[in-house]
Amino acid sequence: MTYIDELLDYLKRTSPGQEEFHQATEEVLHSLEPLFEKYPIYKENKILDRLVEPERQILFRVAWVDDSGEIQVNKGYRIEFSSTLGPYKGGLRFHPSVNTGIIKFLGFEQIFKNALTGLQIGGGKGGSDFDPKGKSDREIMKFCQAFMSELYRHIGATTDVPAGDIGVGGREIGYMFGMYKKLTNRYDGTFTGKSLKWGGSLARTEATGYGCVYFAKNMLEAKGETLKDKRCVVSGSGNVAIYTIEKLYHMGALPIACSDSAGMILDEEGIDLNLLKDLKENQRARLSEYVKYRKNAKYTPVTEYPKGRNAIWSIPCYAAFPSATQNELNLEDAKELLKNGCKCVSEGANMPSTNEAVDYFVEQKIAYGPGKAANAGGVATSQLEMAQNASMVSWTFEEVDAKLEQIMRNIFESVSTTAAEFGQPTNFVLGANIAGFRRVADAMIEQGIV
Ligand SMILES: NC(=O)C1=CN([C@@H]2O[C@H](COP(=O)(O)OP(=O)(O)OC[C@H]3O[C@@H](n4cnc5c(N)ncnc54)[C@H](O)[C@@H]3O)[C@@H](O)[C@H]2O)C=CC1
Numbered sequence: 483m484t485y486i487d488e489l490l491d492y493l494k495r496t497s498p499g500q501e502e503f504h505q506a507t508e509e510v511l512h513s514l515e516p517l518f519e520k521y522p523i524y525k526e527n528k529i530l531d532r533l534v535e536p537e538r539q540i541l542f543r544v545a546w547v548d549d550s551g552e553i554q555v556n557k558g559y560r561i562e563f564s565s566t567l568g569p570y571k572g573g574l575r576f577h578p579s580v581n582t583g584i585i586k587f588l589g590f591e592q593i594f595k596n597a598l599t600g601l602q603i604g605g606g607k608g609g610s611d612f613d614p615k616g617k618s619d620r621e622i623m624k625f626c627q628a629f630m631s632e633l634y635r636h637i638g639a640t641t642d643v644p645a646g647d648i649g650v651g652g653r654e655i656g657y658m659f660g661m662y663k664k665l666t667n668r669y670d671g672t673f674t675g676k677s678l679k680w681g682g683s684l685a686r687t688e689a690t691g692y693g694c695v696y697f698a699k700n701m702l703e704a705k706g707e708t709l710k711d712k713r714c715v716v717s718g719s720g721n722v723a724i725y726t727i728e729k730l731y732h733m734g735a736l737p738i739a740c741s742d743s744a745g746m747i748l749d750e751e752g753i754d755l756n757l758l759k760d761l762k763e764n765q766r767a768r769l770s771e772y773v774k775y776r777k778n779a780k781y782t783p784v785t786e787y788p789k790g791r792n793a794i795w796s797i798p799c800y801a802a803f804p805s806a807t808q809n810e811l812n813l814e815d816a817k818e819l820l821k822n823g824c825k826c827v828s829e830g831a832n833m834p835s836t837n838e839a840v841d842y843f844v845e846q847k848i849a850y851g852p853g854k855a856a857n858a859g860g861v862a863t864s865q866l867e868m869a870q871n872a873s874m875v876s877w878t879f880e881e882v883d884a885k886l887e888q889i890m891r892n893i894f895e896s897v898s899t900t901a902a903e904f905g906q907p908t909n910f911v912l913g914a915n916i917a918g919f920r921r922v923a924d925a926m927i928e929q930g931i932v
């Protein structure tokens with residue numbers, strides 16, 4: 483057994499049932515093998531043995547009262563994985579599927595993603611199994627306040643800075659910040675993704691989606707291709723998906739499909755972005771409503787998807803942007819995408835492709851941008867929000883967007899140069915994992931055994 487296999491085996495034995503965490507560690511650790519062969523210093527310093535153990539795991543009870551007066555109890559999580567490069571940084575996810583394995587996989591990915599941005603941010607993630615679906619605005623507020631009544635003591639502008647993720651957007655950040663401020667008597671940059679009215683950064687809302695399209699643009703430019711006039715498919719219809727679609731239009735592409743957890747729409751004339759924003763950002767409605775306004779669009783509910791498949795990936799397209807959730811694209815989906823002419827996959831979501839699908843994209847040498855590189859624009863812009871808060875200034879939308887575009891170009895350069903250095907120039911999985919790991923690992927060596 484190799485050192486890497488032994489470590490993976492150890493993780494499976496000591497963290498049973500954490501499938502998503504095992505999947506994420508397996509993908510990262512295997513692609514680090516060439517680095518470990520070349521540079522024994524990382525094994526000697528047991529960098530990986532240390533990195534796979536979170537520095538701190540906070541698990542807590544969240545008790546609150548719903549609108550009918552019933553007491554509700556949820557689980558709360560904040561997993562502070564690595565503070566080597568800066569304060570723990572990463573979002574909070576509110577979704578009924580949330581468990582330790584999911585928060586650990588997200589936190590683990592966040593370490594390398596944040597390192598790739600080149601900025602001073604460590605890695606962490608948190609959330610709850612609370613389901614925001616169908617809750618009143620008052621219930622959302624009460625839950626957020628109850629969640630903060632414990633989390634506030636663990637976070638801070640220079641220690642741990644949460645943000646949004648699935649189920650956590652501007653509204654939730656507002657309620658959490660309000661409670662944080664009341665409990666601590668501090669007004670500082672402890673959250674990112676804040677409202678523009680009280681300390682948020684212009685372009686943070688757009689950043690993950692825009693960044694993901696910038697990453698695709700960089701991958702395609704290196705092959706002498708562009709997104710102009712190309713059919714694109716985007717899964718999800720939340721924050722990342724909406725601003726991916728917006729940037730695709732800026733680039734002259736044609737986004738034709740998107741989805742939510744109940745189904746997908748196909749609009750051959752191009753998604754009506756204003757309608758989508760109104761449905762999702764204002765009305766918080768189901769995507770099925772879309773076809774009531776766009777008669778030529780087609781809605782397919784998940785109940786009609788072929789078994790074990792995500793039907794959105796069977797739509798012929800030039801580029802695909804998985805932007806909903808983990809493991810939404812499996813090997814069969816990957817094969818069908820490529821059979822139908824897809825040349826580019828840029829991941830807005832975290833770990834949306836199974837490891838088998840990832841291996842297939844890499845083998846087929848398409849322009850494949852793994853999430854930790856392609857969706858790093860969100861957290862990078864969060865760091866820009868922290869920088870503005872700390873210096874009490876605000877930059878214009880154009881300034882932040884220009885910085886974001888440059889950061890995405892730098893990430894692409896670093897990922898592709900590293901892939902080439904290890905003899906696999908089109909393997910951006912290897913490039914992203916090694917480039918991200920090396921930055922953290924070198925800093926860990928300099929900071930000693932802590
Ligand atoms: N918001 C951000 O800045 C960043 C988000 N991400 C990742 O992007 C993905 C999407 O996040 P957001 O757009 O922020 O969340 P969101 O809550 O705004 O939207 C999530 C979307 O995914 C769909 N979805 C969620 N769970 C699903 C499931 N089990 N099956 C099918 N569809 C499902 C929802 O219907 C919704 O359309 C997540 O993987 C998140 O971790 C990554 C980097 C930054």
Ligand SMILES: O=C(O)CCC(=O)C(=O)O
Nearest residue numbers: 571572573645860861864
């Ligand atoms: O903006 C942030 O701090 C976190 C974004 C995030 O959760 C992610 O990159 O997955």
